[in-house]
Amino acid sequence: MSDVAVHEADHGTHGHTTTTGLSNNKVAMWLFLGSECLLFGGLISTYMLYRGRVSEGPRPGNVFDIPFTSVSSFILLMSSLTMVLAVSAAQNRDDRGTTLWLTVTALLGATFVGGQVYEFTAMYNEGLGFTTSLFGSSFYALTGFHGVHVTVGIIMLMSLVGIIKRSTIPGDKAEVVELIGLYWHFVDVIWIIIFTLVYLIPA
Amino acid sequence: MTAATETHSEHDHSHDDHAQHGMSNAGYIRIALILAAMTALEVSTYYVDFGALFMPVLIILMVVKFFIVVSYFMHLKFDNKLFSFCFYAGLFLAVMVYVIALATFKFFAA
Numbered sequence: 001m002s003d004v005a006v007h008e009a010d011h012g013t014h015g016h017t018t019t020t021g022l023s024n025n026k027v028a029m030w031l032f033l034g035s036e037c038l039l040f041g042g043l044i045s046t047y048m049l050y051r052g053r054v055s056e057g058p059r060p061g062n063v064f065d066i067p068f069t070s071v072s073s074f075i076l077l078m079s080s081l082t083m084v085l086a087v088s089a090a091q092n093r094d095d096r097g098t099t100l101w102l103t104v105t106a107l108l109g110a111t112f113v114g115g116q117v118y119e120f121t122a123m124y125n126e127g128l129g130f131t132t133s134l135f136g137s138s139f140y141a142l143t144g145f146h147g148v149h150v151t152v153g154i155i156m157l158m159s160l161v162g163i164i165k166r167s168t169i170p171g172d173k174a175e176v177v178e179l180i181g182l183y184w185h186f187v188d189v190i191w192i193i194i195f196t197l198v199y200l201i202p203a
Numbered sequence: 204m205t206a207a208t209e210t211h212s213e214h215d216h217s218h219d220d221h222a223q224h225g226m227s228n229a230g231y232i233r234i235a236l237i238l239a240a241m242t243a244l245e246v247s248t249y250y251v252d253f254g255a256l257f258m259p260v261l262i263i264l265m266v267v268k269f270f271i272v273v274s275y276f277m278h279l280k281f282d283n284k285l286f287s288f289c290f291y292a293g294l295f296l297a298v299m300v301y302v303i304a305l306a307t308f309k310f311f312a313a
Contacts, residue, residue, distance in 0.1 A: 022283055030286045034293020041297035049308055070246045077242060081235035084276045088228055178278075185277045189269050196265040200245060201258065 029179050033186045040190050043142040047198060050134035057132035060139075063123045064199055072115040073195045076150075079108035080188045083181045090177035098177060099161050105184065106157040109150050116147045139198070146194060149187045156180050225278045234275050241268050 018024050051060055082105040089097030120140070128136045160180055164173065226234075245264050253260055274280040279287050305311065 020285065022285060026286065027289060030289035031293075034290045037290075037293040037297040038300070041301045045301040045305055048305060049310060066246070066249045070242070070249075074239065074242055077238055078235065080238075080272060080276050081231060084225075084231045085228060088225075088231070182277055185272055188276075189272045192265060192268045192272070196245065196261050200248060200261055 023175060025175065025179055026182075029182050033182065036186060036190075040142075040145070040193075043138075043145055044193065044197060047138040047142045050138040051198075053134035055133055057127050057129070057136060058123075060135060060198075061202055063126050063128050065119065065122070066199060068115070068119065069195065069199050072112050072119075073191060075108050075115070076112045076188055076191050079105050079112070080185050082108060083184045087174070087178050087181045090174040093174075095164055095173075098173075099164055102157050102161050102164075102177070106154045106161070109154045109157070109184075113147055113150050113154070116143065116150075120144075142194065142198065146187070146190055149190070153180070153184050153187055156183065225281050226275065231276070234271060238268055238271060 020027065054060075082101050086098050086101035086105060089101055120143075128139075130137055130140050157180065160177065225231075241264050245261060248257055248261055273290070279290065
């Protein structure tokens with residue numbers, strides 16, 4: 001077997017020769033996630049700068065419901081476990097297990113997004129609108145962008161469940177599940193940072 | 204071995220590699236329990252006064268949780284180093300750029 005073929009066997013290019021011996025899709029996903037660090041880094045930094053800038057409206061300590069957000073964070077964290085179990089099932093060619101764990105992951109993600117909608121509504125009712133203060137603007141921009149990422153992840157997960165059930169997925173199923181899993185875990189690690197810096201550390 | 208059978212063989216091998224890639228399901232559950240315990244410790248700082256340790260404890264827990272998820276759930280610990288480079292290069296650049304930006308606005312002086 002040639003060196004390239006050995007690399008393919010090691011890193012899952014599945015018979016498609018690439019110049020690196022690695023899956024191009026996976027390299028692209030990791031590069032995308034690396035670039036996402038810059039997006040969220042900008043949003044987090046902006047929030048850190050503006051969280052104390054409250055000319056009117058409630059301050060951070062008055063609107064955050066830490067017990068509620070802690071439960072939401074725990075749910076999102078556990079969705080990472082179900083996602084990795086889905087990847088594991090896909091690698092073992094267990095379609096039933098894969099669709100089950102993907103669906104559970106999507107449901108946990110939907111619960112998190114539902115919690116975020118509830119939180120935003122409660123904050124709005126307490127007088128914190130998007131343009132009320134720099135704190136409000138930067139908070140909604142940061143957590144809103146994250147919520148959109150989770151929502152996109154849920155759409156991808158449910159689309160993947162549908163595609164697997166119809167067995168129309170081209171190429172390697174395990175790799176597709178793994179790629180979406182990488183995106184999902186990334187959304188989780190971003191929330192790990194947001195939960196600490198935004199919610200637990202007071203302004 | 205023909206080209207077709209060689210490709211098929213590689214395909215099977217790569218699936219075997221996938222199955223051995225990373226950890227067992229029990230291992231993932233253990234990691235999730237560790238993450239859950241760390242989250243509980245984080246939340247406890249809201250109820251219990253940690254004094255001067257408050258900030259360091261939260262920052263350390265956040266960083267450790269981040270790297271546990273990236274290393275084990277995202278498989279970077281077991282995968283090719285090029286993937287690590289792709290991700291950590293972006294992360295390093297982001298941290299450097301925004302730490303400098305925050306320092307410019309005297310964020311750390313406050």
